[in-house]
Amino acid sequence: MGNPSGMGNPSGMGQPQRGWGTGAGQDSRAREREPQRDGTPGPGKSSGPALPPAAGSRKAGRERAGLREPGRWVTIHGLCSSPSVPVEMVVLRAGLCPGLTEDMIQLLRDNGIRTVVDFVSSDLEDVAQKCSLSYKALVAVRRVLLAQFSAFPANGADLYEELKSSTAILPTGSPRLDQLLDSGLYTGEVMELMGAPGTGKTQVCLGIAASVSLGLKQHVLFLDSTGGFTASRLYQMLQAQTEDEEEQLEALQRVQVQRVFNIYEVLRALQELRDRLSQQVLSSMGPLKVVVLDSVSAVIYPLLGGRQSEGLALMMQLSRELKTLAREFSLAVVVTNQVTRDSSTGSLKPALGRSWSFVPSTRVLLESKEGSWERSSTQRAASLAKSPRQPTGLEVELDIGNGDMLDPSLVTPTQGL
Numbered sequence: 001m002g003n004p005s006g007m008g009n010p011s012g013m014g015q016p017q018r019g020w021g022t023g024a025g026q027d028s029r030a031r032e033r034e035p036q037r038d039g040t041p042g043p044g045k046s047s048g049p050a051l052p053p054a055a056g057s058r059k060a061g062r063e064r065a066g067l068r069e070p071g072r073w074v075t076i077h078g079l080c081s082s083p084s085v086p087v088e089m090v091v092l093r094a095g096l097c098p099g100l101t102e103d104m105i106q107l108l109r110d111n112g113i114r115t116v117v118d119f120v121s122s123d124l125e126d127v128a129q130k131c132s133l134s135y136k137a138l139v140a141v142r143r144v145l146l147a148q149f150s151a152f153p154a155n156g157a158d159l160y161e162e163l164k165s166s167t168a169i170l171p172t173g174s175p176r177l178d179q180l181l182d183s184g185l186y187t188g189e190v191m192e193l194m195g196a197p198g199t200g201k202t203q204v205c206l207g208i209a210a211s212v213s214l215g216l217k218q219h220v221l222f223l224d225s226t227g228g229f230t231a232s233r234l235y236q237m238l239q240a241q242t243e244d245e246e247e248q249l250e251a252l253q254r255v256q257v258q259r260v261f262n263i264y265e266v267l268r269a270l271q272e273l274r275d276r277l278s279q280q281v282l283s284s285m286g287p288l289k290v291v292v293l294d295s296v297s298a299v300i301y302p303l304l305g306g307r308q309s310e311g312l313a314l315m316m317q318l319s320r321e322l323k324t325l326a327r328e329f330s331l332a333v334v335v336t337n338q339v340t341r342d343s344s345t346g347s348l349k350p351a352l353g354r355s356w357s358f359v360p361s362t363r364v365l366l367e368s369k370e371g372s373w374e375r376s377s378t379q380r381a382a383s384l385a386k387s388p389r390q391p392t393g394l395e396v397e398l399d400i401g402n403g404d405m406l407d408p409s410l411v412t413p414t415q416g417l
Contacts, residue, residue, distance in 0.1 A: 090116045090149070090320065091313050095271050097144040099137055107131040115313065116145055163188070166330045170289060171215060173207030173237070176396040180382055181362060182389045185332040187289070190322050190359060192296075194337040194350045195366035200380050200400035201336040202228045204366070205292045207400075208334060210237040213254035214247065218289035222257045223269060225298045229257055263299045263314050270321040277329050291325060295336040297351045304352075312355060319359040335360065350385075362387050369397065 091114060094102045111130050113119050120142050128135040170185040171178055178184045185191060185208065193201045206229075209220045222229060234255065238248045260266045273291075296318070303311030326333045338351040348365060350357055363386035369379040378401030384394045 090317055091310075092116065092119060093267070095275070097141060097148060099141045099144070104131075104133060104137075104141075107133060114310075116149060120145055168289075168330065170208075170218075170332050171211045172204070173211035174204070174398055176398060177204070177364075177382060180364065180384055180390070180394055180396050182387070185290070185334070186361075187330040187332045188327050189361040190326055190333045190335060191362045191364070192335050192337050192350065192360035193364050193366060194339050194348075194385070196339055196348075196368075199366040199368060200378075200398070201366055202226075202230075202294055203233070203400040204398075205294050205334060205336065206230070206234050206237060208290060209255050209292065210234055210241065210251070212290050214238055214241055214251040216289065217250075218254065218287055220255045220290045220292065221273065221288060222255060223260050223266060223291070223293045224257055225260050225266065225293065226295055227259070227261075228294060231257075260299070263303060263318065266293065266299050267314075267318060267321060270318075270325060274321070274325055274329075277325075288329075288331065290332045290334065291322075293322070293333070293335045295338070296356075297336075297338040300352055300356075301338075315352065315356060319356065323359065339365070360386065366398075 090096075092100065092105050092108060094100060094105060096116075108114070108119065108127070108131060111127065113122060113127065124135060124138045124142065127133065128138055166188060168187045169183045170187065172181065172184055181191070193204055195201050205222070209222060212218050212220050231252075235248070235252065238251050242248060258269050260269055270291075277288075300311070300315050300318070303314055322333050322335070325331055337356075339348045340351050341347070342349050348367075350363065362384075365383045365385045367381045367383070369381050378399050380398045380400055382396050382398050384390055384392050386392060
């Protein structure tokens, strides 16, 4: 069962193909968004003209910008970011915008300029002299960054029409989990599965991959940061849904796996994916619908030590990449996270702290069922910890090892996809 993704043999996986399609609805990013019957997003609207660059010293620029303590919503001549992803936390890196090279970034870092806010609020003439860089090149980079990170107003009616035309609901592979999520995964959003080790987070992710790749014939990108992806388990799930070996092979080929063992590899993979989707580089394999990151805590935890500020900045940059992919390309993004216990209440809460807690739109807590003393038990309790549509506290029972994640009825594509 040889194939380009390396999944013909259930024991191994290859690297993802160099290119993704986002469906038939994506023409030009400057064209108005049109409703899509298949739930695939049309292109975004024009973001407007670039804003003029700031002037003056770095200190004066910060004063004009109204910058305060880290973590606040900041505005610099119209440059702003949502409170969940402060723009001052976006670290300068190659590929963030044209002209921003590794050499330029290193010189800027040597002079204390590490983030977007540091750069756009600096006196570029002074920076050009200290870093021996072209003033014109610095101005060009700042103009692009201002345009890229600026916010422009939109009315509620336009946003609602955009939501209707770009949102699709994808089955998870578990009817009970779909019920908990109000019908399934919603594109344009980030959904988090949190739980202690061994509670079935990866199994649920594999069930989602099997359901989307086989039932909907859509592509899935699986970013594996722990080495926990098991191709043989995915193959078993597909075998349980269909006896047709050709369909099994085609579904395996739609699941692309990439091993990413640190935050920089994750960011690079997401940036490359966004570049390909932005440039409309179509893959012969078909459209992408789901991105899975298993797990986000594995790549963030090592950074939240001594130099916590830099780790927090990278975490916020990761959250921005995930939410941008979900929103701009109508993808369903699924991440897994560990849990910690609240010192005051004793209840379980997601790891990575308060800053990360605002990133997922929906959060599901997976726990081993009370009374399941056998370590090999497959019974799990899934409870809704956060949702924009359902009341929190709802709970369902899942059997991650048997039929619940392998329901053959889910191989029928849902209407509108």
